[in-house]
Amino acid sequence: RDLQKISAMLQSPDGMRRCAAAMVLTELAPQDAAVVKALGESLANASQLLTRYVLEAFEAIGTRAVVPYVLPLLNAAEVETKLRAVGILARAGGDVLPLIEKQFAQATPQQRLVLADVLARIHSSAALTIILDMLFDSDFELVKEVCQAVRRHIADATPKQREALHKTLTQFMVSTRVKENDRVLTSCLLLVGYIGAPEARKVLLQFATPKHLGYIRRNALLGLKGLEITGPASAQTIKALLPYLNEEDPIIAQHALDIIERLPQTATGKDAPWRKLLQNPHAPVRAFAAQRLAAPDDAGTNKLLLDLLAHEDPQVSDIAAGALAHHDGATKLLLDTLAKERDAQRAWRLVKILKPHGPSIDKKLLQKFADLAGKDLAAGQPRYEALLYLLRNTDPKIADAVLLAAGQKFQKTKQWPKAIECYRQLANSESFDNEIRYDLSLCNLKQSPKDLSPHLRSEDHALRGFQGLLANKPFKLLDRLQKETALDAPDFCYLGFHFAEQPGPDDAAFGRALLDHLAKKWPKSPEAKSAKNKLKLAPAK
Numbered sequence: 001r002d003l004q005k006i007s008a009m010l011q012s013p014d015g016m017r018r019c020a021a022a023m024v025l026t027e028l029a030p031q032d033a034a035v036v037k038a039l040g041e042s043l044a045n046a047s048q049l050l051t052r053y054v055l056e057a058f059e060a061i062g063t064r065a066v067v068p069y070v071l072p073l074l075n076a077a078e079v080e081t082k083l084r085a086v087g088i089l090a091r092a093g094g095d096v097l098p099l100i101e102k103q104f105a106q107a108t109p110q111q112r113l114v115l116a117d118v119l120a121r122i123h124s125s126a127a128l129t130i131i132l133d134m135l136f137d138s139d140f141e142l143v144k145e146v147c148q149a150v151r152r153h154i155a156d157a158t159p160k161q162r163e164a165l166h167k168t169l170t171q172f173m174v175s176t177r178v179k180e181n182d183r184v185l186t187s188c189l190l191l192v193g194y195i196g197a198p199e200a201r202k203v204l205l206q207f208a209t210p211k212h213l214g215y216i217r218r219n220a221l222l223g224l225k226g227l228e229i230t231g232p233a234s235a236q237t238i239k240a241l242l243p244y245l246n247e248e249d250p251i252i253a254q255h256a257l258d259i260i261e262r263l264p265q266t267a268t269g270k271d272a273p274w275r276k277l278l279q280n281p282h283a284p285v286r287a288f289a290a291q292r293l294a295a296p297d298d299a300g301t302n303k304l305l306l307d308l309l310a311h312e313d314p315q316v317s318d319i320a321a322g323a324l325a326h327h328d329g330a331t332k333l334l335l336d337t338l339a340k341e342r343d344a345q346r347a348w349r350l351v352k353i354l355k356p357h358g359p360s361i362d363k364k365l366l367q368k369f370a371d372l373a374g375k376d377l378a379a380g381q382p383r384y385e386a387l388l389y390l391l392r393n394t395d396p397k398i399a400d401a402v403l404l405a406a407g408q409k410f411q412k413t414k415q416w417p418k419a420i421e422c423y424r425q426l427a428n429s430e431s432f433d434n435e436i437r438y439d440l441s442l443c444n445l446k447q448s449p450k451d452l453s454p455h456l457r458s459e460d461h462a463l464r465g466f467q468g469l470l471a472n473k474p475f476k477l478l479d480r481l482q483k484e485t486a487l488d489a490p491d492f493c494y495l496g497f498h499f500a501e502q503p504g505p506d507d508a509a510f511g512r513a514l515l516d517h518l519a520k521k522w523p524k525s526p527e528a529k530s531a532k533n534k535l536k537l538a539p540a541k
Contacts, residue, residue, distance in 0.1 A: 003030055007038035015047060022053035029060040036061060040069030048078060055084045059091075067096050071103065074114045086114065090121030097126050104130075113145050120149035123157040125168040132172050135184045147187055151194040151226075166197030186219040193223025201227055205240050214249055221255035225262075234263045242273055245285045253282045261288060278308070283315060290316040294323035302330040306337060309349060324353050331357045335365065338390070339372065347386035351393075358394040366391060370398050377406045377422070388425075400431035407436075411443055414486070419443045434475050441465030442486065450494040457498055466495065470510055478510060482517050492518040493527035500534060 006028075009021035022042070025035060039054050046054060055073075058066040066088060073085035089096050100115050107115060116134060119127040134146050157165065172178060173188045189207055192200050200223070207220035221244075229237050237259065244256035277289035294305055305327075308320035324330045334357065338350045354361075369387050376384035391399035407422030423440035426432045444462035457463055469477045481487065481495070492514050499511030515531035522528050 003028070003032060003035055007035055010038050010042040015050065018042065018046075019050050019053050022050060022057050026053065026057040026060045029057070029062075031061065031063060033065055036063065036065045036069075040066065043069060043073070048081070051076075051078075051081055052084070055081070055088065058088055059084075062091065064096070067099055071096075071099055074103075074118070075111055082114065086118050086121070089118045097122075097124075097130065101130060109139060109142055112142065113149075116146045117149045117153075120146075120153045121156070123153075123161040123165065125164050128165050128168050129172075132169070132188075135187045136177070136181065140183075143183075143187055147190050147194070150191055154194055154196070157195075162195055162197045165195050166192070166199060169195065170199075170203060182213065182216060186216055189216070189219040189223045191223075193226040196227055201229060201233060201237065205237070208240075208244070210247075214252065218251055218255060221252065221259065224259050225255065229259075229263060238263055245277060245280060245282070248281070250282055253285060257282075257285055257288055275304075278311070278316065283313065286313050287315045287319060290319040294319055297327040297329045299329065299333075302327055302333050305330070306333060309346075321349065321353050325356050328357075328360065331360055335361065335369075338387075339368070342381075342383065344382040344386060347383045348389070351386045351390040354390055355393050358390075361394055363395065366395055366398055370402050373399075373402050374406055377402070378409065396429065397431065400426055400429050404431065404436065407439065411439060411486075414446075416443045416446045420447065434469060434472060437465055438469060438475075438477075438480065441469065442484065445491055445495070446486065448494065450490060452494070452497055463495075463498055466499075467507075470499075470507065478513055481514065489518055489522040489525045489527040492521075493531060496531060497534060 003025075006021050006024055009017050012018050012021075022039065025039065036058075039057055043051060043054055051073075055070070058070060070085045070088045073081055074089075076082045076085065089100075096118070100118060103115055104112060112134070116131060119131050128150075131146055131150065135143055137143055154162070169188060169191055173185065173192075178184050178188065189204060192203055204220045204223045204227075208217050208224070210217070212220070224237075241256040241260055245253050245260075247253050271293055274289040274292045277285055278293075280286050280289065290308060290311075293301065293308075295301075302324065305320040305324050309317055309324075311317045311320070324334060331354070334350055334354050338347060338354065341347045341350060370391060373384045373387035373391065376382075376387065388399050388402065391402065403422045403425050407419045407426075410416075410419035410422060420440065420443045423436055423443065426436055427440070441462050441464075444460075444465060448460055448462050449456070451457070466477065469475050481492075496511050496513075496515035496518060499507045500515060502508055502511065512535060515535055518525075518531045519528045519535070
């Protein structure tokens with residue numbers, strides 16, 4: 001009697017009383033046909049809020065009797081209402097199938113998609129059979145959405161349900177209708193992969209063989225992508241798919257590669273198959289083979305990687321370089337190779353790979369490369385730059401010592417440009433001091449065009465260097481220059497004229513001292529006459 005009173009409230013003109021009645025029935029969840037009927041009939045003129053509460057009551061009651069009232073809501077405009085209706089129908093199970101089949105006859109394509117989503121949630125052979133019949137539809141977009149519905153909801157299926165669905169599907173695939181329709185067969189192959197029963201792998205591998213047409217093979221491989229393959233099946237799958245990596249069809253090769261990439265690296269114990277793939281016609285396959293081969297840090301692998309640095313495929317070469325840079329066991333091999341390498345470009349490649357190995361390189365071994373760099377520098381061999389790069393990134397002081405020694409040798413033999421280049425490379429190092437600054441300025445002076453034009457003198461590196469040394473009082477620049485055997489009358493004339501014209505008293509005095517030294521040491525030279533004239537015009541203050 002109470003239930004009757006509550007049910008009667010569902011027809012009240014007061015919307016709030018109707019909602020309250022539905023909420024109470026949700027809590028009571030009575031298994032009463034009259035209550036279900038009253039709730040269903042209230043949907044005819046229900047607001048969106050009342051519809052929500054009625055559907056909540058149907059969910060709580062959970063009997064097949066609610067299905068006729070819920071089925072029309074699959075066409076509701078509100079997404080929330082439609083989704084809740086789908087859920088209620090799916091929980092009704094196989095009992096709802098006859099009603100859904102009746103709906104298909106007059107359903108629009110959009111309505112059929114909703115019905116397919118309901119069927120995909122049920123996970124029964126009967127529901128799958130209805131779905132499979134939809135694969136023959138001429139609307140290919142509808143077929144794709146039906147397959148995606150199975151993919152979305154298959155995760156909720158139990159292993160036993162998956163096996164049953166797989167059995168239904170494979171029986172369907174061998175039917176005459178399917179054998180005569182490749183488009184349906186390709187959709188079935190995707191569904192085999194989505195359902196993912198234990199036997200799916202074998203079925204899909206059978207359809208991936210070259211005896212089948214290309215689009216059938218591609219869908220079989222797509223189905224394989226979704227399977228979880230473990231244990232001995234991994235090695236078996238790799239063995240079956242390896243030949244496909246060499247096929248001309250890049251899509252088949254890529255699908256096969258995508259599957260192999262996901263399988264454990266221990267699935268095959270030998271690296272021979274991967275070595276063969278280094279010459280594969282497809283770049284992604286070559287790169288994958290290089291990555292597989294590069295994984296272990298052992299002598300054999302590192303030797304192979306060293307050879308792969310010269311591979312014609314830049315990606316393979318880069319993978320090999322990256323692996324060698326991080327293989328601790330490759331340090332000695334790389335250093336030995338660098339010591340023998342005469343080509344500057346290849347030497348640069350090696351020293352960049354060796355950069356991360358710097359902390360582990362022995363100091364005594366570094367001295368060997370310092371000697372090589374010094375010899376190359378003296379001989380003008382471009383490899384020295386790569387060797388200096390290695391030394392700088394390992395022990396900068398050793399690199400500085402090489403440059404300093406080379407610069408001093410070039411200076412001694414009056415090879416001024418080479419000496420300048422060595423000293424300049426030290427300019428930003430911790431080793432750069434006043435002695436090196438002096439030598440660099442001296443070499444710059446010997447190379448200077450010695451043009452007395454003010455704008456050219458302002459850009460002269462020699463004058464800038466001596467200016468800095470003159471400002472450093474402890475450094476006896478005048479004494480050093482007066483004793484310098486490499487300087488001649490034109491050098492002193494240029495320096496003297498420049499500093500004698502500077503506004504600072506110290507600079508001017510320094511310039512006059514240089515001109516006076518010039519006049520005394522080379523009294524008969526043309527520069528001496530110019531120096532004397534300059535001294536008369538610019539007497540000491």
